[in-house]
Amino acid sequence: MMRLGGPLVLTTKEEQANERLMTLKIAEMKEAMKTLIFPPSMHFFQAKHLIERSQVFNILKMMPKGAALHLHDTGIVTMDWLVRNVTYRPHCHICFTSKGIMQFRFAHPTPRTSEKCSKWILLEDYRKRVQNVTEFDDSLLRNFTLVTQHPEVIYTNQNVVWSKFQTIFFTISGLIRYAPVFRDYVFRSMQEFYEDNVLYMEIRARLLPVYELSGEHHDEEWSVKTYQEVAQKFVETHPEFIGIKIIYSDDRSKDVTVIAESIRTAMGLRTKFPTVVAGFDLVGHEDTGHSLHYYKEALMIPARDGGKLPYFFHAGETDWQGTSIDKNILDALMLNTTRIGHGFALSKHPAARAYSWEKDIPIEVCPISNQVLKLVSDLRNHPVAALMAIGHPMVISSDDPAMFGAKGLSYDFYEAFMGIGGMKADLRTLKQLAMNSIRYSTLLETEKNTFMEIWKKRWDKFIADVATK
């Protein structure tokens, strides 16, 4: 067993780049030891502006990072765009529930009032009525992210932060599920990652009904087709971009009978769109949801019926050792999961750890998400540090960067590199993580080879830039 990336042999140029990178890294860490100001040991919300000043961070932004394999459909695009672009489009309406939660809907004419919300008000009219539009837009932005300067005061436990997290998904859903916005959202998702030097994404998607101005609704198939079309358009204008795949996802709060139906839908979609739909996952707050064991009848359907449906389960996003939820990691592996979403609790389960090692099943580590949603106050103490030290298979992803006030993948790479990896993580670690993201993707072998070639060309250029600056 060797530290993640440890076995990699570097070229002379890479050694040179590594030396420069490590000089910068160690200087930043030494400075932090003196001043006790070290972003990974602080909450991301408070550390973000410090991270942006880091030279290491700027190198990580330039670095070709390969693929982002753990992302959620509506948590990707920076919220600023939703506020300043989407809510300014014509026919956008707003209403407030009795608890003061905002909902949005594009419609013409103005939709009828539902019993769950106040009267729909055209946002254009609403903005004319508010005293200060900038202040109003800022308040929207505040409502669309979890960002606060006092996370330890506001988010006293995981239920509190999860409740606000789910509210945000609910609030922005009406904006994103409007067909013209949906297309733009998918396009921009790729654009923000492309600009952050990521060339391929696998997105957990709920495929909730997308609607038109008339109120007409589209089904899951329409959404998958739209993902496919928009990705094609993006690839045409960004030639080195590889593309996206969808992991159809449903909510783990639902009954087993409902999930059984989703499994059948997923199999149907995968048959119809084999190059777009990679498989199935269960998402939502793991601790308050049902266990994988509870869903066994539904999850065994593909095996029983001789169908094929790869799984990509979220598992082990829990701190409650020994509960039925804590067993999800074991069940995910028994159900042949392709990768483990988070796997935060993996190091507590030696048998599962050994098995995932043996079968080469990686965990998808999302440092900032774990800090915000799992309240890991200091990322140096992330359980994955132990797994990095032994070279356990893993990829880094950003989960829902938009909700956390992040963007793309670089912030999570920074936290993984500086915080979780500590002083020892170097260019080898980074190279391994980038190559892992290609290797553990669900692309075909030939596609992986093409991707690897494109990545390598960009990597060599990156190395030359870092080595000679």
Ligand SMILES: O=c1[nH]cnc2c1ncn2[C@@H]1O[C@H](CO)[C@@H](O)[C@H]1O
């Ligand atoms: O880190 C996560 N763990 C589990 N579920 C998540 C996470 N991030 C987002 N979602 C879930 O994905 C759906 C949007 O597609 C949301 O319902 C949200 O609960």
